[in-house]
Every structure is written in C-alpha cells, then in structure tokens.
Amino acid sequence: REGRLLAEQRRSTELARSNAALRQSLDALAGTDGEGGFLRDALLQLQTQTGAVSAYLFRAGDTDARLRLIGRASAGQFSEQPAADDPEMFFREFDMDPELFRQLRTRGSMLWRKVDRDMPITADTSQSTLWHLRMGHKANAVHALMVGERQVGFIGMLFDTPEPLPAAVLDHAHALCQPITLALELTRLSRLAQRSSEQTATLKERNRLAREIHDGIAQSFLAIQMQLDTFDDLGADAAGHVKKALEMSRHGLAEARRAVAALRPQGLQDSGLPGGIQRLLSQYSAGSAVECGLVSSPGWQALPGEVEDHLYRIVQEALNNAQRHAQARSIRVELSQAAGETTVLIADDGVGFDMAAVHARRGFGLESMQQRAQLISARIDWLSHPGKGTQVLLSWTPP
Incomplete structure (x- = not known):
C-alpha cells in the first residue's frame, strides 16, 4: 500500500x-x-x-x-x-x-x-x-x-x-x-x-495586362488597319506606302494578340477550356497505350479567364498524376454545366492510392491542386482506393 x-x-x-x-x-x-x-x-x-x-x-x-x-x-x-x-x-x-x-x-x-x-x-x-x-x-x-x-x-x-x-x-x-x-x-x-495571395495578385496582374493589350493596343492597330483599307484609289507611290503601313499594322495586331495569348495557358488560347483539355488529352495519349476521352456538355459557356486558367492547371496536374503514378489504361474527363454550376471530373482506372497516407505525405501535388481550387472558390474532392482507380471532382459556382 x-x-x-x-x-x-x-x-x-x-x-x-x-x-x-x-x-x-x-x-x-x-x-x-x-x-x-x-x-x-x-x-x-x-x-x-x-x-x-x-x-x-x-x-x-x-x-x-x-x-x-x-x-x-x-x-x-x-x-x-x-x-x-x-x-x-x-x-x-x-x-x-x-x-x-x-x-x-x-x-x-x-x-x-x-x-x-x-x-x-x-x-x-x-x-x-x-x-x-x-x-x-x-x-x-x-x-x-x-x-x-x-x-x-x-x-x-x-x-x-x-x-x-x-x-x-x-x-x-x-x-x-x-x-x-x-x-x-x-x-x-x-x-x-x-503564397496564395501572391499567386492571386500575379494572376490578376496578368489578366489586367491582357485586357489592356486587347482593349488598347490591339484595338488601335485594328482601327489603323481599317482606315488604311479605305485608301484604294491613291496613286502608285502613295499606294505603296499605304500597303507598307497596312502590313506593319497587321504585324502589330498579330503581335498584340500573341502577347494576350501568352498571358494564358497555351491550351486555352484558341478554344477555351474544352478545347484546351482535349489537346491535353491528345498529348497524353500520343505514343502511349492510354486511352483518353473527353465528354463535354453541348453549348459550353465560357468561364472567367481566371477560373478557366486554374481549372485547366488542375486537370493538367491530375493527368500528370495518372501518367506518373496510376499505371492507368484509360483516363476520362467530363465537363458539365447545369443550374449555374460547372463541374469537372477526371477519372482513371489505375492502381489508386490510400487517401489518408497520401494526404499525410502531401504527395501527388494534392496541395497545389487544393490551393488552385481555393483561389477561385471551387470545391475539389478526391475518391480513390488501392486497386480501384482515382476520381477527382471539381465544382465551381459563380459568386
């Protein structure tokens, strides 16, 4: 005792x-x-x-x-x-x-x-x-x-x-x-x-520059080009100068448009999010045995540039993961818009992973994807089990 x-x-x-x-x-x-x-x-x-x-x-x-x-x-x-x-x-x-x-x-x-x-x-x-x-x-x-x-x-x-x-x-x-x-x-x-604040500030500045180039410089070149196009009845010498100026204005307009495009991901420059993701999938399937497919809602409505930029990068990271880690035979991306909500689903039939272990180790770029989703107030969820593939679901609603 x-x-x-x-x-x-x-x-x-x-x-x-x-x-x-x-x-x-x-x-x-x-x-x-x-x-x-x-x-x-x-x-x-x-x-x-x-x-x-x-x-x-x-x-x-x-x-x-x-x-x-x-x-x-x-x-x-x-x-x-x-x-x-x-x-x-x-x-x-x-x-x-x-x-x-x-x-x-x-x-x-x-x-x-x-x-x-x-x-x-x-x-x-x-x-x-x-x-x-x-x-x-x-x-x-x-x-x-x-x-x-x-x-x-x-x-x-x-x-x-x-x-x-x-x-x-x-x-x-x-x-x-x-x-x-x-x-x-x-x-x-x-x-x-x-870091998120800096990324947001950088993206906003890039978008501002793109708007200024598009709304200012590019429009000025376009106006000059339209004015020069009206000078059809000038003499030979003047016509030569006009032709030269017209070529320069067209070149300047092309350069301005290239500058605007350079401020966005390459895949989004021409055809928006669906087209950009389709090109991504084509790149990933080229020269490999992986089957990649895209399903997109008809009449896709373009999203704000910042939103499309981040959604594109998240899909790109998910595809990188599927290629590097999943040993997948097929990858499917689904884009849908309904009742004001945009959803993106990336699914593969690969080896899958233990969610708890990966979150603990912060592997597979999950934190980067989460940060990008937070920057546009989107929700991102992962569903995966060893041997059963992986699904990444993104949903975004306009504020």
Missing part, C-alpha cells in the same frame, strides 16, 4: 511538471514575435527535461513530406545547423523511413528505440543506424509531429543510456511536442496564405 502511494505521488508530481511545462510553452508561443525563438526555447526545454544528449527538430515541406533540419539542442545550446559529425542526410532534405513513419502514425506518441548492432539496416535507415553505432548512442526517442493525418515535422532525441525513460517522462515529452507542432503548422499556413 505504501509503495502504491509513493508511485501515485511520483506520478502526480510528473503530471504537475508536465502541465507546468506545457503551460510555459503555450505562454511562450502566444507571446513570441516569431517562430524561431519559440522553437529554440521549446527544443532546449525538451532536451534538458528528458535528459537527452541531443534533440533534433525537422520540418516537413509545405507541399511534400521531405524533412529538413531546422534546430539542434545539445548541452543547453541551440543551433540551426547540424553538427560536423551528424549524418550527411541532416545537411539536406530527405525522405523519412516509410516503415518508421507508419509505426509513428499508428502509435500517435513518442517511440523509444534501443540502439544496438542487431538493429536492421535498410536503404532508408543505413545512414542513421550506422551513425548511431559510430557515435555510441545507446537509445533514441522519435516522434512524428502530426496535424490530423498530415505530418508537419519530426523530433528525434539521443540518449547515453539504454534504459527506457519512465512512462511519465515520455508523456511529458509528448506534451512538450504539442506546442511545437502547433507552431510549425501556424507557420506553414502563414506561408501558404502568403
């Missing part, structure tokens, strides 16, 4: 310490002016309170899951750079071991791993495993920083003892990781918002 009371007291003490540390981290996150200072303090706190020799923090890419070292804490000191004797992969972006990621995602908490010569060495783990053995590490603790099914970062800690940390300390470490996860996600969202 007395032993049980002591254990409960220790557990209460550890929980109180965890709560205090978590509260301190959240206060720091709320009060800091930037991400860097908070992550530095949080990683140092994690390293010192767990007794780790070193702690490493990696950020996942905004549009993929490749990891990049952004902080290292050791002996109470912080650095944004890897140590000289760290593995080569720490000096660049790298892919996380898929099996380790699967374990961490399933586990949802910190994983303690003893380091010894019996550890399996694979192509994905050879650098880190050999580094652990060379440096004499006895154990490590790793944790995938997740927001829902999406990975935003990774933490690894090194220890000079093989004895596992008490469960309360591991829980404490897990709690300290939560504000770090939040900080990484907030920074990611801020970057994406800025």
